[in-house]
Amino acid sequence: MTNKTWRVGVAGLGTVGGGLLQFLAERPGFAPAGDLAVVTAVSARSKSRPRTVDISNLVWFDDPVALAASPEIDIFVELVGGSDGPAKAAVETALKAGKPVVTANKALIAEHGAELAALAEATNTPLLFEAAVMGGVPAVKMMREALVGDDIISVAGILNGTCNFILSEMEKTGRSFADVLREAQGLGYAEADPTMDVGGFDAGHKVSILAALAFGCAPNFAAAEIEGISEVDLLDIKLAKDLGYRIKLIAGAAKSEDGVAVKVHPSLVPLDHPLAQAGGALNALFIEGKRIGRIFLQGPGAGAGPTAAAVAADIADVMTKAVRPVFQAPAGDLKPFVSIDPSKAVGKAYLRVMVQDQPGVIAAISETLAECGVSIDSFLQKPVEGAGGVPIVLVTHATPESNLLDAISRIEKLQTVLERPRLLRVARI
Amino acid sequence: MTNKTWRVGVAGLGTVGGGLLQFLAERPGFAPAGDLAVVTAVSARSKSRPRTVDISNLVWFDDPVALAASPEIDIFVELVGGSDGPAKAAVETALKAGKPVVTANKALIAEHGAELAALAEATNTPLLFEAAVMGGVPAVKMMREALVGDDIISVAGILNGTCNFILSEMEKTGRSFADVLREAQGLGYAEADPTMDVGGFDAGHKVSILAALAFGCAPNFAAAEIEGISEVDLLDIKLAKDLGYRIKLIAGAAKSEDGVAVKVHPSLVPLDHPLAQAGGALNALFIEGKRIGRIFLQGPGAGAGPTAAAVAADIADVMTKAVRPVFQAPAGDLKPFVSIDPSKAVGKAYLRVMVQDQPGVIAAISETLAECGVSIDSFLQKPVEGAGGVPIVLVTHATPESNLLDAISRIEKLQTVLERPRLLRVARI
Numbered sequence: 001m002t003n004k005t006w007r008v009g010v011a012g013l014g015t016v017g018g019g020l021l022q023f024l025a026e027r028p029g030f031a032p033a034g035d036l037a038v039v040t041a042v043s044a045r046s047k048s049r050p051r052t053v054d055i056s057n058l059v060w061f062d063d064p065v066a067l068a069a070s071p072e073i074d075i076f077v078e079l080v081g082g083s084d085g086p087a088k089a090a091v092e093t094a095l096k097a098g099k100p101v102v103t104a105n106k107a108l109i110a111e112h113g114a115e116l117a118a119l120a121e122a123t124n125t126p127l128l129f130e131a132a133v134m135g136g137v138p139a140v141k142m143m144r145e146a147l148v149g150d151d152i153i154s155v156a157g158i159l160n161g162t163c164n165f166i167l168s169e170m171e172k173t174g175r176s177f178a179d180v181l182r183e184a185q186g187l188g189y190a191e192a193d194p195t196m197d198v199g200g201f202d203a204g205h206k207v208s209i210l211a212a213l214a215f216g217c218a219p220n221f222a223a224a225e226i227e228g229i230s231e232v233d234l235l236d237i238k239l240a241k242d243l244g245y246r247i248k249l250i251a252g253a254a255k256s257e258d259g260v261a262v263k264v265h266p267s268l269v270p271l272d273h274p275l276a277q278a279g280g281a282l283n284a285l286f287i288e289g290k291r292i293g294r295i296f297l298q299g300p301g302a303g304a305g306p307t308a309a310a311v312a313a314d315i316a317d318v319m320t321k322a323v324r325p326v327f328q329a330p331a332g333d334l335k336p337f338v339s340i341d342p343s344k345a346v347g348k349a350y351l352r353v354m355v356q357d358q359p360g361v362i363a364a365i366s367e368t369l370a371e372c373g374v375s376i377d378s379f380l381q382k383p384v385e386g387a388g389g390v391p392i393v394l395v396t397h398a399t400p401e402s403n404l405l406d407a408i409s410r411i412e413k414l415q416t417v418l419e420r421p422r423l424l425r426v427a428r429i
Numbered sequence: 430m431t432n433k434t435w436r437v438g439v440a441g442l443g444t445v446g447g448g449l450l451q452f453l454a455e456r457p458g459f460a461p462a463g464d465l466a467v468v469t470a471v472s473a474r475s476k477s478r479p480r481t482v483d484i485s486n487l488v489w490f491d492d493p494v495a496l497a498a499s500p501e502i503d504i505f506v507e508l509v510g511g512s513d514g515p516a517k518a519a520v521e522t523a524l525k526a527g528k529p530v531v532t533a534n535k536a537l538i539a540e541h542g543a544e545l546a547a548l549a550e551a552t553n554t555p556l557l558f559e560a561a562v563m564g565g566v567p568a569v570k571m572m573r574e575a576l577v578g579d580d581i582i583s584v585a586g587i588l589n590g591t592c593n594f595i596l597s598e599m600e601k602t603g604r605s606f607a608d609v610l611r612e613a614q615g616l617g618y619a620e621a622d623p624t625m626d627v628g629g630f631d632a633g634h635k636v637s638i639l640a641a642l643a644f645g646c647a648p649n650f651a652a653a654e655i656e657g658i659s660e661v662d663l664l665d666i667k668l669a670k671d672l673g674y675r676i677k678l679i680a681g682a683a684k685s686e687d688g689v690a691v692k693v694h695p696s697l698v699p700l701d702h703p704l705a706q707a708g709g710a711l712n713a714l715f716i717e718g719k720r721i722g723r724i725f726l727q728g729p730g731a732g733a734g735p736t737a738a739a740v741a742a743d744i745a746d747v748m749t750k751a752v753r754p755v756f757q758a759p760a761g762d763l764k765p766f767v768s769i770d771p772s773k774a775v776g777k778a779y780l781r782v783m784v785q786d787q788p789g790v791i792a793a794i795s796e797t798l799a800e801c802g803v804s805i806d807s808f809l810q811k812p813v814e815g816a817g818g819v820p821i822v823l824v825t826h827a828t829p830e831s832n833l834l835d836a837i838s839r840i841e842k843l844q845t846v847l848e849r850p851r852l853l854r855v856a857r858i
Contacts, residue, residue, distance in 0.1 A: 023578065023720070032577055032645075032754045130575070136721035138575030146559070146567030148461055149452065149741025216461075274703070274727075291452070291734035292565035298703075298725040305720035312578025322751030325461045 005036040006319060007072060011064035011090055012079030013044040013051060016104055016131065019308030020077065021053040031316035037075070043067040068094040075100045075318055077311060083107035091116060091127075098123040102314040104131035104307055107196075107221075110205035114218035114334055117326035127326045128314035133206045134159065134283045136306025137299035138313065142287070143213035144328060150289035152214035156252035156429050157285030158278055159206040161301040162190045162197040163229045163249040167266075168279045171237050171246065177230060189281060200228035200264040203251040211253035211262050211337075214287070216329035220337035224262040232266045235384060236352060236422060239393045240268050243378055245350070246276040250427045259338030261345065267427035268350050268395070274298070275429060286429055343402040348377065348426035351396065351404075353411055354389040354418040361416045365392060368414065372407035374399045389418045395426060434465040435748060436501060440493035440519055441508030442473040442480060445533055445560070448737030449506065450482045460745035466504070472496040497523040504529045504747055506740060512536035520545060520556075527552045531743040533560035533736060536650075539634035543647035543763055546755035556755045557743035562635045563588065563712045565735025566728035567742065571716070572642035573757055579718035581643035585681035585858045586714030587707055588635040590730040591619045591626040592658050592678040596695075597708045600666050600675065606659060618710060629657035629693040632680040640682035640691050640766075643716070645758035649766035653691040661695045664813060665781060665851060668822045669697050672807055674779070675705040679856045688767030690774065696856035697779050697824070703727070704858060715858055772831040777806065777855035780825065780833075782840055783818040783847040790845045794821060797843065801836035803828045818847045824855060 008024065010017050021039055028036045041059035043066075061067035068076045068090040076094035078101060080087040087108055094101045096119065103109070109116070109129050120127035130140045143152070158164050162184060169180040181198065184190035196202045204224040212219035229249050240247050245268035253262045269276040274296055278284035283301030288294050300306045327334060355361045362381065369376065379394045396404070404423065412420045437453065439446050450468055457465045470488035472495075490496035497505045497519040505523035507530060509516040516537055523530045525548065532538070538545070538558050549556035559569045572581070587593050591613060598609040610627065613619035625631045633653045641648035658678050666676050674697035682691045698705040703725055707713035712730030717723050729735045756763060784790045791810070798805065808823045825833070833852065841849045 019720075030577060032573070032757050032759065033752065034754075034759060136579070136718075137724055138571055141570065141575045142567055144461070145746065146570045146742050147738070148459060148745045149738035150565070274706075277703075289565075289738070291448075291738045293729045293732075293735060295566055295728035296726070300722045303722075306722060309576070309578035309718070309720045313575050316577045317574065320751040320753055322749040323462065324749055325463075328461055330461065330463060 006074045007040040009041040009073035010077045011043040015304040016307045017079045019304035035319045064090040078103040083111040095119045100126040100318040106132040106205040110208040110221040117331035131307045131310035135301045150291045153288045154254035159251045160203040161281035165281045200226045203264045207251035212327045217335040217337045223339040226264045261340040267425045345401045350424040352422040353392045356416045357390045435503045436469040438470040438502035439506045440472040444733040445736045446508045448733035464748045493519040507532040512540040524548045529555040529747040535561040535634040539637040539650040546760035560736045560739035564730045579720045582717045583683035588680045589632040590710035594710045629655045632693045636680035641756045646766045647763040652768040655693045690769040696854045774830045779853040781851040782821045785845045786819045
């Protein structure tokens, strides 16, 4: 085997970038195919900021776009982040120059993936993003390469470690979302501005990418139906558990005759289900295929080690000179993303109705549900200290979402009902 | 993208071969890279035998070696099976001719992998075997490609669906190994000659391959320590459960300073562990890496659909023209397999001692254990109907295997002990 040296330029020197520099410094010859990968140039916000890795011998660029354009590098690694701005400009610059790109940027791929894939394939240049989804767990390679001998029907899982940590802690410690979020920020599990994570957008980016890989359609983050966890109430975590469920932020994508549905919702998962047992900051994913059946993947979804390892694996792939479409199909053949009308969705749901404890309340609610064609699977009324009023919780049988929403707005108007009923989905897994 | 047609020759038309022919007939253009894969020639034991797929339009070869040598095919798929004989001869023939080989043959790769890798790499020819391990779950691709940015420390899991089915059924139905085996044979889950499966050899082949991929050493099936499930007693399944464990056939490989240990044993797994919860014919695997931490993979380990999908994915890989070492390192750089002396192994163990119910029995056994430096973690004495004598079961703390074996032979000699104590390992996972 040859021993060509590939000069790697890294834009962005956060935890992942630092982990990557350290790894390649220790193991430039890590790639089995035999070539060497050596970081020769870097770019970051501040040159002087103290770092765990020494960058004094590396060529410095203030501008990641200038780094991407530099003839001094053979592979461009984008760890800047953000769906637009310098990250996008730099990736486009590298691809136009026919320079292989490895990125961990889920927002960029989820929001501009189709356009970037077209650019990459026009210049026959690899664009790899293993680290964008599930950190060190190679979900992207599995979808793009290992499962092409099958037709994927759906993917569903836990794709955001921060939300999973927060929900696990809320259940374990009985503390509120706000309390646990502060703790997570202290531990570095959550950003100072946690919106991307707790708002469900990060999981939405990731599942949009998986959908494109699974179904051969253009990634379409804008079409994703996204609900975060900031409104998840400790009371619902407790009551769901009484009904045999754990609340997890489930990101899923499914294909049907009508199109593709991409969703992120705090959802009820049966306690004995593997997704209910993936605690802490773990990521976990079910992939269902026509031929393979169900595959389950679980592992650390973030962190310098796993994510840097994923970036390194992509660099090794570049060095094999394999040419593959960026997604499951060539950019030109990606099907337009046809999203399914959410109101047409059918599934089981959890409803919590806060009521005054008066005779006839349950009758009124159950009649209303019946009128809307919503039938009840399980039901629980339980006095809860400190809760304003008495919570009535129920899990429905599979129901069209439109019927549910109709029932909710009618129930809200009932005299003894104190607030708009809380709706949570039961995960379809 | 081009639209070259790759002519595929398939040797072996069992369930997997049939599944592959059907898939490629339906979806010759399945590979994202755009080329076509079309089966043009086949070979099998009997030409006339009735089949679900029509082979009348395909070139027939009585001899798989002749098929492998045929200039009429571009890719050779070996589904004949067996570590030697026609399968090996045919694969060697194809590789010598520089013809890419895709095989599902775990015995061939585990027993002759290093030699075949050298042959493949000498002619720069792909030799792929995703279907050899975990059927439709892409464990091989993960180890060879996705995890090269890490140092794998160990792998451990359930790699034989037949054994997992039998053990699950024994626990569920309280029937003996022999009874359940007959049922499994009736259902087609077990071969007429079940030795490869229930003897642990199939799992041994698979974990030997994973070890080579994980640690960059030559696969060495001969060095694997293998114990099957045919001696697993229903009594131990029940008593282990009383102690909080489930008995699974665990195949594992671990690297240390001293070398590599590859083992297959019926082992105790804590009931709440994911491997204890992988029931029926599922396969499941933990991969532990220095950087990524622990990744868990689970899915169907066999069957026409999953296995044919894995073979198809390998064919798609061949079509990308990527050049990679067959294992994690080039054949020339594969480290010699240094196996660790089993007696030096340290771990927790389960011991069942059948005794006459007399005063002082427990004292005698525990003294003997103490003399041999074996300390007890948990202990259970429980009268069991129909069992000759009273079973005393205990789980030890981590102990060198040599101490255990010493203790066992001493305990066997105690007057009130009726038979050689039964030893089972507690899985290190």
